[in-house]
Amino acid sequence: MERREIKTREDIELLVNSFYDKVQQDEVIGFIFKDIAKVDWARHLPTMYNFWESLLLESGSYRGNAMEPHFRINKKIPLEAAHFQRWIQLFEATVNKLFTGETAALAITRAKSIGEILLFKMNSINHPDPNNKKIPLVNPGNQKG
Template identity: 50%
Template sequence: MKKLETRDDIELLVNKFYEKVQHDDTIGFFFNDVAKVDWSKHLPKMYSFWETILFGQMTYKGNPMAVHFPINEKIPMEKRHFEHWVKLWTATIEENFSGEMAETAIYKANNIANLMGFKMETATRLNKN
């Protein structure tokens, strides 16, 4: 299996991941119906995000947490959604890549998803009070 080592690899990974996400019964609606994502803009952002996280190429400038709060206000993003996100991400990596960087991509996604899940849950709780 191929190592995860170039920007092209990241593009392939991200494309295949969001292909799954778009058609997914558990989290697809956040992208398709709640945020009505423009994929031609979202995908290049995600290439840069992962290139920055994994290869230290600082091509992504943004606040990944911030964009999720308005979505969470419309429909709460729950722990089970993040767990499912991570499941799809892990499956996409394991179907296409192996090696240390592939492992790192799984590990980092888990960390960010946990943190994001915690922040969304806290925001949902505060919004209710």
């Protein structure tokens, strides 16, 4: 199969379907989708088509909160760096196998950014910093100057 540019909804669907085929079979993260999230693929895949089409082709077809489902899953099983790293590896491998060009590079960049943001948010929940005390607010009336 010759690599091509990501230009259409059909390209997005090929990317998403190919990626999640790998995810479902993966020994590191597959169980999260199958056993923990119990993903309804008939519902999830069209949402992912809209999400990636909005991010890469600026379609505006995604309406939702991408973070919220991850917080729900994280309550059932802590989502850790290894999970996000594997997700990125599979995504990048899928993009590189099927596509080329600027939009393909953008897909990888956006996926890495999303993974980093999600990991940061999950780490702050799963591994709170005990030294991170709230900075007390200064009462302006008690300042000496």
